[in-house]
Amino acid sequence: MTIIATWKMALNGTKLAREALLNGAALEEALITLIKDVEMNEDFHSVGYSGLPNEDGVVECDAAIMNGDNLHFGAVAGLRNIRSAVSVAYTLIDNEYNNFLVGEGALKHAKEMGFKEEEMLTDEAKKLWLEERAKKPKVYKGHDTVCGLIAEKGRCIAATSTSGLFMKKVGRVGDSPLVGPGLYADSEVGAAAATGVGEDIIKGTLSYAIVSLIASGLSPQDAATKSVMDLDAKLRAKGEEPRDFSVIAVNKDGAWGAATNIAEFPFIVSEDGGETAMYIARDFG
Numbered sequence: 001m002t003i004i005a006t007w008k009m010a011l012n013g014t015k016l017a018r019e020a021l022l023n024g025a026a027l028e029e030a031l032i033t034l035i036k037d038v039e040m041n042e043d044f045h046s047v048g049y050s051g052l053p054n055e056d057g058v059v060e061c062d063a064a065i066m067n068g069d070n071l072h073f074g075a076v077a078g079l080r081n082i083r084s085a086v087s088v089a090y091t092l093i094d095n096e097y098n099n100f101l102v103g104e105g106a107l108k109h110a111k112e113m114g115f116k117e118e119e120m121l122t123d124e125a126k127k128l129w130l131e132e133r134a135k136k137p138k139v140y141k142g143h144d145t146v147c148g149l150i151a152e153k154g155r156c157i158a159a160t161s162t163s164g165l166f167m168k169k170v171g172r173v174g175d176s177p178l179v180g181p182g183l184y185a186d187s188e189v190g191a192a193a194a195t196g197v198g199e200d201i202i203k204g205t206l207s208y209a210i211v212s213l214i215a216s217g218l219s220p221q222d223a224a225t226k227s228v229m230d231l232d233a234k235l236r237a238k239g240e241e242p243r244d245f246s247v248i249a250v251n252k253d254g255a256w257g258a259a260t261n262i263a264e265f266p267f268i269v270s271e272d273g274g275e276t277a278m279y280i281a282r283d284f285g
């Protein structure tokens with residue numbers, strides 16, 4: 001059993017997911033436990049409750065979950081007033097249609113499913129928004145998405161959750177809820193997920209690129225490194241300065257990898273059911 005998740009903020013959630021799996025929980029339940037732990041924590045300003053808001057001061061969340069057994073997925077984008085966007089995404093996963101809901105429709109569905117509407121903007125996040133708004137020009141700050149992958153007994157699943165870029169336009173959607181760029185899982189191969197500037201991650205369909213490379217015979221580490229290097233090089237070749245992107249990957253046997261084009265990308269792993277540990281990827285490695 002391998003669990004891998006992005007950023008230091010996923011440490012506690014990964015521990016909870018590991019315990020859940022060791023106690024016999026389904027993979028989906030364990031992964032949602034991981035993501036939810038970050039969504040609910042008001043100390044983390046880039047995911048769920050207390051996320052940093054859009055330019056109008058409203059928290060809008062994106063999330064998705066994908067089951068590699070049947071390629072089913074559920075996703076929401078621009079979801080307001082609900083603490084756990086990934087839990088809402090999960091309610092859509094086995095639909096034949098309507099797997100991806102946005103904005104008003106996503107909120108309407110969440111309420112129909114019994115989720116409680118709550119204010120997502122904390123006093124601290126509001127203070128940061130007011131400070132940022134007072135500055136000109138507005139800038140996008142570094143912003144971390146929680147992504148988690150689990151591979152166990154021939155099953156691979158992936159999930160993501162984010163409040164997106166601080167000061168984004170109302171309705172802006174990044175890569176995180178998009179199957180292909182933000183996450184991908186295929187139990188015959190492996191799974192991958194990405195964090196960083198969605199506009200660049202989308203250009204490289206990064207998570208699907210990694211899973212395709214694993215399918216062609218690369219290890220998760222080599223696939224992660226190659227996909228990040230290739231996208232970085234491609235953007236430069238086209239005259240663009242690449243923004244930040246980092247990825248995690250796992251194959252169906254539980255081998256894992258991670259890569260980044262920034263100085264340091266911390267991520268969390270629990271391998272073979274063992275204790276969780278933090279690692280740091282650097283320089284595409």
Ligand code: SD4
Pocket residue numbers: 142143144145162163164165173174175176194195196197198199
């Ligand atoms: C987005 N990819 O909305 C997200 C933000 C993120 O690390 O992951 N930051 O573009």
